[in-house]
Amino acid sequence: MSSFREAVIDLDAIAHNITQLRADIQTAHTMAVVKANAYGHGAIPVAQTALAAGADWLGVADIAEGLELRAAGIDAPILAWLHDPVTDWAPALDADIDLGISSLLQLREIAAAATTTGRAANVHIKLETGLSRNGVSESDWPELLAVAAELEATGSIRVRGIFSHLSNASAADDEAAIACFDRGLAAAASVGLTPALIHLASTAAAIRVPAARYSMVRLGIGIYGLSPFDDATSADLGLIPAMTLRSTVAAVREVTAGTGVSYDYTWRAPEDVRLALIPLGYADGIPRQASGRAPVVINSQRYTAAGRIAMDQFVVSVGHDSASVGDPAVLFGDPSTGVPSATDWADAAETVNYEIVTRIGNRVTRTYLPVIGR
Ligand SMILES: *Cc1c(COP(=O)(O)O)cnc(C)c1O
Numbered sequence: 174m175s176s177f178r179e180a181v182i183d184l185d186a187i188a189h190n191i192t193q194l195r196a197d198i199q200t201a202h203t204m205a206v207v208k209a210n211a212y213g214h215g216a217i218p219v220a221q222t223a224l225a226a227g228a229d230w231l232g233v234a235d236i237a238e239g240l241e242l243r244a245a246g247i248d249a250p251i252l253a254w255l256h257d258p259v260t261d262w263a264p265a266l267d268a269d270i271d272l273g274i275s276s277l278l279q280l281r282e283i284a285a286a287a288t289t290t291g292r293a294a295n296v297h298i299k300l301e302t303g304l305s306r307n308g309v310s311e312s313d314w315p316e317l318l319a320v321a322a323e324l325e326a327t328g329s330i331r332v333r334g335i336f337s338h339l340s341n342a343s344a345a346d347d348e349a350a351i352a353c354f355d356r357g358l359a360a361a362a363s364v365g366l367t368p369a370l371i372h373l374a375s376t377a378a379a380i381r382v383p384a385a386r387y388s389m390v391r392l393g394i395g396i397y398g399l400s401p402f403d404d405a406t407s408a409d410l411g412l413i414p415a416m417t418l419r420s421t422v423a424a425v426r427e428v429t430a431g432t433g434v435s436y437d438y439t440w441r442a443p444e445d446v447r448l449a450l451i452p453l454g455y456a457d458g459i460p461r462q463a464s465g466r467a468p469v470v471i472n473s474q475r476y477t478a479a480g481r482i483a484m485d486q487f488v489v490s491v492g493h494d495s496a497s498v499g500d501p502a503v504l505f506g507d508p509s510t511g512v513p514s515a516t517d518w519a520d521a522a523e524t525v526n527y528e529i530v531t532r533i534g535n536r537v538t539r540t541y542l543p544v545i546g547r
Pocket residue numbers: 206208254338374375376377391392393394395401
């Protein structure tokens with residue numbers, strides 16, 4: 174059993190988080206968002222676990238991610254919403270992947286591909302409601318919705334959903350976006366479009382903004398057991414962090430006071446100390462920005478990364494404590510077990526916990542703990 178570079182993914186935590194969130198949120202449908210390799214946790218095992226735990230939809234950013242799930246034999250409904258400007262839509266239609274639509278051009282191309290392939294396209298119309306990313310602008314709604322209704326009448330497309338995404342900038346901004354979204358739903362209804370899947374909220378709004386829940390929520394960060402809020406921890410939300418990033422001490426050396434450590438000598442030993450080398454670096458997604466600040470537990474004691482985090486490794490001073498090659502080190506995991514959290518790393522790197530877990534690289538072996546029914 175080597176944990177040289179290992180991300181242990183607790184699938185039971187994911188199952189628990191889905192159950193917990195569904196009980197709190199109570200929408201008719203729950204989408205588990207497994208884009209970006211399930212935020213670094215592994216798209217296929219996470220998708221399978223989420224579905225078994227009660228999610229009934231999977232969300233991905235692009236079609237290639239959806240096709241990977243299909244290739245693994247996953248036949249649950251999948252929505253992909255971010256498309257290459259020169260997409261060949263046929264593979265998505267053949268694989269029965271629902272498509273988010275952000276423009277009239279996409280709608281027309283998809284309808285044409287549906288006619289060619291002989292498979293009706295299931296689409297979800299994405300309305301722009303204030304995030305200023307993709308989505309159809311309010312001024313374009315009448316035309317796009319009218320065309321969508323016509324195409325639905327011809328049978329080339331089926332409008333299965335209408336959706337948008339919130340900025341989470343403030344309660345007032347979210348309220349304005351919800352009001353805008355409601356105008357879009359009314360405009361759709363006025364041309365006869367009343368799809369079953371109305372979805373606006375990702376984890377943050379799903380938990381805190383009941384008015385944003387509609388018939389489905391799209392849950393990403395929460396299913397991984399991390400909090401999207403600055404003022405609430407995972408435990409406060411009843412969630413269990415699913416990823417533990419661990420390693421082993423690869424080398425130990427004793428240095429005298431004043432010895433420089435790692436590139437640029439941004440840290441020098443303040444006294445005679447023992448150093449432990451951790452074989453994880455920014456090639457593995459460990460943020461260099463957290464140099465000199467990041468927390469690490471070695472032999473159940475908490476220390477701080479000393480000096481620059483390099484591509485493949487970084488150094489920790491354990492002071493006068495003992496440390497040996499092969500000793501276990503944990504960078505982050507479930508803080509209720511006494512280890513740092515992904516959020517602690519995010520704070521050290523001045524970023525969000527989403528980025529910490531998502532960037533964990535391919536050199537890091539993923540090991541899966543099974544669902545046991547916690
Ligand atoms: C990533 C994403 C989500 C999930 O967001 P979380 O904050 O991780 O829950 C939901 N919807 C869309 C459109 C997304 O891109």
